[in-house]
Amino acid sequence: MYDATDLYREFDGERLPPGQRQTDGFPVLSKGEAPAVDREDWTFEVWGAVDDQLSLSFDEFTDLPSETQRQDFHCVTGWSRFDNAFTGVTFPTVMEAAGVHDDAVHVMFHAADGYTTNLPLDDCDRRELLFTWDLDGKPLPADHGGPVRVVTPHKYAYKGAKWVTGVEFLTEPERGYWEKRGYSTSANPWQEERYA
Ligand SMILES: Nc1nc2c(c(=O)[nH]1)N[C@H]1C(S)=C(S)[C@@H](COP(=O)(O)O)O[C@H]1N2
Ligand SMILES: [Mo]
Numbered sequence: 001m002y003d004a005t006d007l008y009r010e011f012d013g014e015r016l017p018p019g020q021r022q023t024d025g026f027p028v029l030s031k032g033e034a035p036a037v038d039r040e041d042w043t044f045e046v047w048g049a050v051d052d053q054l055s056l057s058f059d060e061f062t063d064l065p066s067e068t069q070r071q072d073f074h075c076v077t078g079w080s081r082f083d084n085a086f087t088g089v090t091f092p093t094v095m096e097a098a099g100v101h102d103d104a105v106h107v108m109f110h111a112a113d114g115y116t117t118n119l120p121l122d123d124c125d126r127r128e129l130l131f132t133w134d135l136d137g138k139p140l141p142a143d144h145g146g147p148v149r150v151v152t153p154h155k156y157a158y159k160g161a162k163w164v165t166g167v168e169f170l171t172e173p174e175r176g177y178w179e180k181r182g183y184s185t186s187a188n189p190w191q192e193e194r195y196a
Helices: 007-011 058-062 091-098
Strands: 043-048 054-057 067-074 079-090 106-111 116-120 130-135 149-151 164-170
Touching: 043 091, 054 058, 054 091, 058 130, 067 130, 079 091, 079 149, 091 130
Parallel strands: 043 164
Antiparallel strands: 043 054, 067 079, 079 130, 106 116, 106 164, 130 149
16 A cells, blocks of 8 residues: 655654644534535536546546545644545546646636635646545445545645535636635645645
């Protein structure tokens, strides 16, 4: 299994980022109710600055090359959950499938509940940014974003859209749901980038 739990070394920090405490549970944080999406109706779209717009069913998406990674999860409200095993497709794999244009610099993630979140493309083009459907060997629970969510162990977890429905490649930065409300675009937990 690919181990992404030591990526904190890149950010000159400790495994537990400053101001965080470790939790054994897995709290649920959403802006509203979990939307009812099942694997059969789920579609994944890629659009914007790409050669090939994608529209994939759950079976088509999970047929892309996938892997299982051990990852930590850091919530901006102050808790971290260590050693989650997530199975999914990496962001670079999606980039390759869509053929991202050279002028793409930014990314917007879209979700079934209307949630959006943005990141610079360089922060997304990383192996540990996963589109995952399986947590600790079981289908990802709906309240944690199943059928498929994004996880961003190098960022606070609000960058990881639950119930993800698509990725938009942008040639200019735009702000997502929490970013418009004052949260950080870069969201590096080791720099405590909580607010803009
Ligand atoms: N679609 C969607 N994704 C979302 C959210 C949301 O409200 N809707 N909340 C974000 C926030 S603020 C956090 S901390 C994490 C929480 O993930 P969890 O509920 O699995 O702990 O999901 C993120 N992804
Ligand atoms: Mo959050």
